[in-house]
Amino acid sequence: MGQLCCFGTSPLSASWPLYRFEEIDSTNTEAKRRAAEGSFNNQWIVASTQTAGRGRQDRAWSSPVGNIFTTALFAEPGGISVALRVPFAAALAVVDTVLSVAPAAPVRVKWPNDVRVDHQKVSGILVETGGAGDRLWIAAGTGINVAYAPDNVGQGATSLNRLSAQVLDLKEVLDFYHSAFEARLAQAKVTFDGVRKDWLKYAEGRNEKVSVRVGDTYEEGVFEDLEQDGALRLRLPDGSARIIRAGEVNLIGRA
Structure with a gap:
C-alpha cells in the first residue's frame, strides 16, 4: 500500500470501537437498529458484504466482497446544523483516503458527496439522522470501491486498486478511512469554515x-x-x- 498521509499536523489514528459482520443487510440499517435501542455512542459498523446496501435516494448499492462498507454511528449534541456538515466531512475523508494510495489522482467531489476520479465514481455516502435534542444521532455510511468497480451504479466507476495500480490491503485502507473520518468530523464539529474551504478545493464543476x-x-x-x-x-x-x-x-x- 502507498504511504499513508496525515491530516493536519498529527498522524491519523482511529479510536472508536468497531463491530464487524461478514454479511449484513446494510451497515446503515444496523446502525439505525442500534440507535433505536438507545446504543449510539461513537462506533463503527463494518461488513464484508451487504445483501441490501443502500445509497442516496434509496438506490441499491452493489456490495461485492473486497470493497469497503462501513457506517459511523454517533450522537451529535450540536444538532442539525452540525449534522449538515457530516456529508462534506465524510467526502473529504474519502478524498484523503484516495490520495493516500494514489497521490496523483485528480480526485473531485460532486455535490454534495459523490467522490469521483475522471468522472468515475469511487465512493458513495449516505448520511441518516434520528432522534432529537441531546439524543440526536447520525449514521454516516460509506462505500468505497477498493478491489472492484461495480458496473451497475448508473455512472462510470473506478476502484482504489485501479487508481493505485496495486492490490491494496483492505484492512489498511479501512483503518485509514476510519481515522480520516474521525479527524474530519472533529474538524467539522468546531466550524464548517475549514471543511467548506477544503471541500471547495475538490469541488467538481465549480464555476462551470x-x-x-x-x-x-x-x-x-x-x-x-x-x-x-x-x-x-x-x-x-x-x-x-x-x-x-x-x-x-x-x-x-x-x-
Whole structure:
C-alpha cells in the first residue's frame, strides 16, 4: 500500500470501537437498529458484504466482497446544523483516503458527496439522522470501491486498486478511512469554515455550467459557491442566484 498521509499536523489514528459482520443487510440499517435501542455512542459498523446496501435516494448499492462498507454511528449534541456538515466531512475523508494510495489522482467531489476520479465514481455516502435534542444521532455510511468497480451504479466507476495500480490491503485502507473520518468530523464539529474551504478545493464543476435535478425539475446555471450551511449556490442565466439544499448535480455535456 502507498504511504499513508496525515491530516493536519498529527498522524491519523482511529479510536472508536468497531463491530464487524461478514454479511449484513446494510451497515446503515444496523446502525439505525442500534440507535433505536438507545446504543449510539461513537462506533463503527463494518461488513464484508451487504445483501441490501443502500445509497442516496434509496438506490441499491452493489456490495461485492473486497470493497469497503462501513457506517459511523454517533450522537451529535450540536444538532442539525452540525449534522449538515457530516456529508462534506465524510467526502473529504474519502478524498484523503484516495490520495493516500494514489497521490496523483485528480480526485473531485460532486455535490454534495459523490467522490469521483475522471468522472468515475469511487465512493458513495449516505448520511441518516434520528432522534432529537441531546439524543440526536447520525449514521454516516460509506462505500468505497477498493478491489472492484461495480458496473451497475448508473455512472462510470473506478476502484482504489485501479487508481493505485496495486492490490491494496483492505484492512489498511479501512483503518485509514476510519481515522480520516474521525479527524474530519472533529474538524467539522468546531466550524464548517475549514471543511467548506477544503471541500471547495475538490469541488467538481465549480464555476462551470451544471444541471441540478430538484425533485422532478431541472435547473441549469453556473455552480458558483457553497453556502455556509452546505447548500449549492447556482447562478441562473438571468443573473439571479438560486440556493439549492437538496438535489443532484450533473455537468453539462458530461456524465
